[in-house]
Amino acid sequence: MSRIALISHPACRRHDMGAEHPECAARLDVIQDRILASGLDLSLTQISATRAQRDDYLRAHSEQLVSLVEQRIPKEGYADLDGDTHLCPHTMASVERAVGAGLTAVDAILGGTIDSGFCAVRPPGHHASQDHSAGFCIFNNLAIAVRYAQSKGIERIAVLDIDVHHGDGTQSIFAQDANVLLCSLYQNPLYPNPEPVERANLIQSPLPPASDGNALRQVVQEQWLPSLTQFAPQMIFVSAGFDGHIEDDMAALKFVEQDYAWFSQCIGQFARTHQVKGIVSFLEGGYHLSALARGVEHYLRGQLAAFDG
Numbered sequence: 001m002s003r004i005a006l007i008s009h010p011a012c013r014r015h016d017m018g019a020e021h022p023e024c025a026a027r028l029d030v031i032q033d034r035i036l037a038s039g040l041d042l043s044l045t046q047i048s049a050t051r052a053q054r055d056d057y058l059r060a061h062s063e064q065l066v067s068l069v070e071q072r073i074p075k076e077g078y079a080d081l082d083g084d085t086h087l088c089p090h091t092m093a094s095v096e097r098a099v100g101a102g103l104t105a106v107d108a109i110l111g112g113t114i115d116s117g118f119c120a121v122r123p124p125g126h127h128a129s130q131d132h133s134a135g136f137c138i139f140n141n142l143a144i145a146v147r148y149a150q151s152k153g154i155e156r157i158a159v160l161d162i163d164v165h166h167g168d169g170t171q172s173i174f175a176q177d178a179n180v181l182l183c184s185l186y187q188n189p190l191y192p193n194p195e196p197v198e199r200a201n202l203i204q205s206p207l208p209p210a211s212d213g214n215a216l217r218q219v220v221q222e223q224w225l226p227s228l229t230q231f232a233p234q235m236i237f238v239s240a241g242f243d244g245h246i247e248d249d250m251a252a253l254k255f256v257e258q259d260y261a262w263f264s265q266c267i268g269q270f271a272r273t274h275q276v277k278g279i280v281s282f283l284e285g286g287y288h289l290s291a292l293a294r295g296v297e298h299y300l301r302g303q304l305a306a307f308d309g
């Protein structure tokens with residue numbers, strides 16, 4: 001059995017924000033197809049995501065937000081949470097597995113059965129703050145899983161965000177938590193256009209449009225790895241967005257497949273050599289379907305090279 005797991009659930013397909021919306025069920029289909037067509041399924045352990053409970057959402061979100069989402073779920077058609085984040089009658093079926101996947105990954109890592117879990121889930125999460133859903137995100141899957149790991153006794157956690165958009169929700173949720181180191185790269189300017197923040201345990205790495213994989217390597221090697229070494233995380237969580245790919249027209253970075261493989265292998269090797277218990281990665285953005293599928297494949301190959309190599 002591989003120590004690298006792909007964690008998902010068919011219910012993650014059911015959330016639907018309309019025919020023209022880029023955050024669509026086909027994103028998960030192309031990832032699964034690519035994993036099968038490439039033969040990668042033979043190298044991975046596939047695990048079904050558990051079903052998260054209401055109390056799990058409350059690990060990172062206010063009662064007000066959870067109630068608001070529950071009350072807005074429409075009986076038919078769509079309901080708005082913000083201008084580009086919508087609910088459909090089946091949204092909660094996806095949300096409970098998107099959140100559940102992170103819990104499953106944490107349990108499998110702490111139980112010693114895997115080193116790394118990639119949560120192929122939707123809706124994504126990193127724009128969701130304690131009180132607000134935004135930017136295609138309902139609840140913050142990663143933040144809930146971090147809180148869950150903390151409840152299991154994990155003290156120091158690093159969160160790495162490589163989505164092309166700044167993970168503003170994640171940053172705000174952990175603003176007061178000195179035991180969470182957040183390293184985040186993102187295109188700037190671009191939604192959500194964050195203000196620079198100076199604080200311990202936060203490394204913001206804004207990149208100008210047209211930055212490529214060399215910029216990624218420079219950020220990780222010069223800014224992130226020294227801080228990770230000093231911080232000595234016991235677990236690492238990654239917001240793995242693939243919308244920084246050159247073919248993805250949601251933004252204007254120029255990452256390619258090999259950059260995702262490099263990043264993934266680099267972080268995996270760090271984990272192996274620094275007594276990190278494991279890595280939990282969450283699918284965030286990535287809207288060019290073919291590029292998304294290739295990006296995820298290479299990311300998983302990077303994890304395999306680091307842990308199984």
Ligand SMILES: [Zn+2]
Binds near residue numbers: 284285
């Ligand atoms: Zn994004």
